[in-house]
Amino acid sequence: MSFLILSFSWVGVIVFLGWQFRIWKTGSKQIWRINLLFCIFWIGYIFLWNQIQQKQAIVDQTNINGHLVMHADEYEVDGDLLKIQAKWLEGHQKVQAYYRIKEKNEKKRWLASSKTVTYTFSGKIRQVSLPTNENEFNFRRFEASRNIVNAINIEELQVSSSKIKSSLLDRLLAYLHYLRKKMLLYLQKLPQPLSLLAEVLLLGYQKQDFNNTLEKIRLLGLSYLFSLSGMHVFYLISAFKWIFQRMRITRETTENIILIILPIYGILGGCSLSLMRSIGMAFITLISRKFFLIKITTIESWSFVLLVNLFYAPASIFDFGAQLSYLLTLILLLNKNSSAVLLGIRLTFFSIPLVLWNTYQWNLLTIFLTVVIVPFFEWLIMPCVILGSLIPLVSEACNTILVQSVNILTAIANFPTNIIYGKPPLFWIVFWMFLSILLMLGKHKRILVALCISSYFFVFMWIHYPLYGEIVYIDIGQGDSTLIRTPYNKSITLIDTGGKVSFQTEKWQTRHSKTNGETIVANYLLSKGISSLDRLILTHQDADHVGNFPSISKLISIKRVYVPAGMEKLSSFQHRLVKSSIKQNHVYPVKIGDLIDDPNINILHPTKEGQGTNADSVVLEYNFYGVPCLFTGDLDKDNEIALIKRLPNLQVDILKLGHHGSKTSSDESFIHALRPKYAIISAGRQNRYGHPNEETLETLRKNHIPYMLTAEKGMIKLVYKYNKIKISNFADENKITSFNFE
Template identity: 45%
Template sequence: MWQQKIQQQTEKEQISVVNSKLFVEPDEFTINGDLLKFSARWLGQNQDILVYYRFHSKKEKEEFEKIQVPFVAETTGNVDSIKGPTNDNEFDFRRFMLTKNISNELQAKKMTVLPVLGNVGIKYRFSSYLHVLRKKMIDHLEKISQPLGWFTQVLLIGYQSESFQESMDQINKLGLLYLFTLSGMHVYYLVNLIRYLTRKMRVTQENTDILLLFILPIYGIIGGGSLGLLRSLLMSWLHIFSRRFSSVPLTGIETWSLVLLLNLIVTPAAIFSLGAQLSYLLTLILLLDHHKNQFIVGLKMGGFTIPLVLWHTYTWNIWTIPLSIMIGPIFDWFIFPVVIIGTFFSPLRGVCNQALIVLQWFFGWSSDLPGTIIFGKPPVLFVFIWLTLMLFYQITEQKIKLTVCLILSYTIAFCVIHFPIENEVTYFDIGQGDCSLIKTRFNKQIYLIDTGGKLTFNTEKWQIRNSRTNGETVVVNYLHSKGISRIDRLYLTHQDTDHVGNFPSISKNITVKQLMIPAGMEKLASFQRRLLISNVDPHVVKAVTDQAYPGKGLDLIQILHPFQSGAGKNEDSLVLLYQLYGKKFLFTGDLDQKNELKVIQKYPSLTADVMKTGHHGSKTASAPDFIEHLKPKLAIISAGRNNRYGHPDQETLLTLQKSAVPYLVTAKSGMIKIRTTFKGNFSVQTFNNNNNEEKKVKHAS
């Protein structure tokens, strides 16, 4: 039924809306630079929708920041379904939004804010007053001493400030994010605090229970309504209700089961999220092992979380389990009390803030310690095996045999991921940019050609957005999913941002052993600035031509261009030839037609089985004589969806058609993977909107 409902409300094709009205709560919107993002109730359509809007002026942004009450947004724009990932193992934002029962998004071009009162049929709900209170709390906590205000936002009202992102990344890296997500611990503290205060006021336990039955749902809204918080609140509510009004009170396991079933009925997609899986699983372990000491429980919780964390994040920190065991009491007796005291007792606010500064430093220091294992994404079969073995720990005495089985299965999964038997050439869907990966069998050689990067045009300070680059979210994420933690050679074909802009952010997450650039580019100020903020050692930078470090031999990349030192422009682009089992892969950067012809003049025997077309399919590249000379069996075009340049150009596509060259465009196909075999054939796999389709392309020996 849920699936049918989602399919019915999801727009199959993009539609335009004019003056469509949306009801927005004041704590539901976030502002990042010039981008406004919020989820809202689409009035008259009986569904929630995700909305994006770009501010046209600094004044408009400032006016929006002042809003603290519910409002109606009258919008004009385009509505479309939320798209799925287009790269292998990329974060599935579509599935994430389905956990909130949202399947459509609105790209608003025009927006007018209208008051709720005065719009016929729209009234304040009781929950709206709670959203107003939460918004005021968020704004107030932004103004007090930091990081105290940020910790309070996270721990008491489930809101994370953009300024607190770095600390949360450190906490996440250490595997301690569950401590800072509103969940069972926070509800436990809230219930105990209310019971303590009511006892002091001589309120009976029966009246306290009734009071809690009203307070817990209210806190669910003020706390942000996260799945972990709602699970814990509902379990507590059902437990109190059954004890007070039922002759047979529910046990902890029964309550847990009922809440899980309700969750599956209301938002079934939520169970695919890591947060939901950890929330329910760890709660179950605590219910089963509540009588055991914290050390044993901590080890078991670690054993249960590792499979899920590896499946979702591909990495594991060896300090997670010892820190989890140690930080539990610290959280109970230090972090939470300090946050409460500092927030509500202003005379002690300075001392509490300093204590949290020290804590913040500790998290930063701990996250920098060596110990992060890039494990990769395990096959789903292994995840089920590991969780099953951990469940057997609950009922069997043969702990040693189970431990041996766990160690052996983890070792097998690690080897399967880290020593693949296939060779692979991958063209990332990196938007309007270029990024390609060459990965040989057993991950013996890892080469990356360009990194992609986002172009910005006349951006003012108020428009700048804080966000991770797609070099991190796409490239690094994919490398980690394959258990890769280093790049043997990174080739930057030329200076353009859409080819090199992401290399600093990638280098901070993946070790770059050698950086190859066209001779002359090393002198550019733009390159030196990027090199300075990267983690690349300047001594591993090699400025190359076809004569300096040309590269020869099997499984190596040969440099065919530039012929001499230049300025890192399009006409100076690296041209790279990679050969494997008799198959040739050519990469040309943004090389122009004039220099393409010079390349085949100097290398008259040059051919290619797979060719990466120059300059994203622009008509400035892919000269007809060049294509006809190479006779590629497949052309790959890397271009962004709806890009402002009109790439790929129809002239280029016509050139490929005249030479009978089939082609794939990342804008339509998503990531493109080519796997080679000993027989001389290669298979092509494309990814688009989370639907994989595989094509076999056979060639004569």
């Protein structure tokens, strides 16, 4: 019900109706009445929660001044960027905020801070952005799972001079957050990787430094290890019981103390979903037995905690960690008496659909590793992390074991066993989950296994060998990146990679977050099962066209790189090439008349060797099933005019406007000579350059040329399907514009 209301789909409707039919088939009128009342209540509650979220959302960017209450453990310093979760007092809500640190000493103060402080701020606030590309991470939904709807870009931030009244509960929470930050500062002094693993497993804190380790675990299909990381709650409770028993403290007193400790540790542990699930189950079990004299089963406590979680944060149903945590914990509870091998196989079968839906890849070794890794993680990794963190005398020994463990995982992750599968449709995710349930029930196993394997193979082939071709103008913000692929993925070309112009000069300002080349371009390619490009064409040297080249090359194999003649000699390009995974002999300089390894691509510019500037931009014509498409990089007006003088008969149907719609490109005589039937403009939202320029848009209107802008429409697609070519965009995903290109 939460899923249907917050993200409607017909697959969800079918699942919901199937569930209702199953309840009706029980034949119990009492169960049916209770179910009906619960459905009415829950649907009403989710609608109400959603309305409150929408009411709090600030749709249009607004200038604001106000106060933020900030706990020291709820912000992260990344280079010169401060990422904050804080309570906005005037708005009576929690917000995500960003602030650019101005000085190195200011950064040091933030890193050392351990107190809850109220700050005054000024800046701009707006609802958290939606994704603008297909399969892009939905950050708005992620923040909604934490009951956050707005984001603030802070311009000025300083400690508040006025005292803000706070309740006893607020002061208690502030103290617990203070303790957590002190613990984090202590753990940061431990050797690596003990420090990073202790932060994420014990305190639920994940830094950028942990991404490399986590990426190796992800490649092995073992992401669920951190979804089940609440297993250390078992160690915590067992340790307290053992200690109190030796101190001759009664069982009743012990349970009272544990009931107090569990919620406190929940806050100290960062309130992560997996941790709160584990704490909640232990807490409910103790409460029911102690105060209500009821012994509830682990399944019942699991169910109750899930309901409480969804009541508090309905959008957490979309969180990958929450999905894995609750699903795999349920599988563990239902298979207590199963062998390690059978349990590993079942955990794998249930996790595959969710992992493919979220990461698009799977490792052939995962089934084997699942059998081995769960006891390895539970009886070696977790004890080493706990003991190494709490007992300084054994820290080095525990860290040595962890170093070897991480090295083993890294070595295995480097095996060529990882499969880029792509993102399956939602129908198949539900279908595979249903098959996994039937397999666990134990009937018709051979038929079900055969059906499972054949369906995975069918979907794999469907994703990797599409029946249609497409040109995808990716919304990369202020930059350019375009994908061209033919049916069955016979030919795959990427023109430019996007990238941000960096003005950072000092080392302390360097940020470690992923580039949008990884999170948008490579993410889209992987979601379509694309792990290799036949060619990458870099039109010129500007960072907003080539900046993401190194980061993309580490995720996607690139066979050939084409650059305008002369650019391959530039130190800036050579610097990027060294940082990439591309070898020098795979770089090919081109100019007019040069042939490349695709007969549908015709190089029209540059005419001679240059410096990779705007004037030297690679201009290429692509024949897309009889529809000529032109890509001009950032070519300036003078060279546009020279181009049509050289090629007076050049005409195109689809024109990718030069220089993001700047007035320095798209000369009226150039546009008039080409006579395009449609224009595409790639530019960032509210960019500092004012792209696209009104002069350029007026030129298009004067020549009666319709256009789409990525800043307004997001990803734009030109699709060849069933012998027809249609244009669609991400913002209007259900609206497809047809044009006659004959």
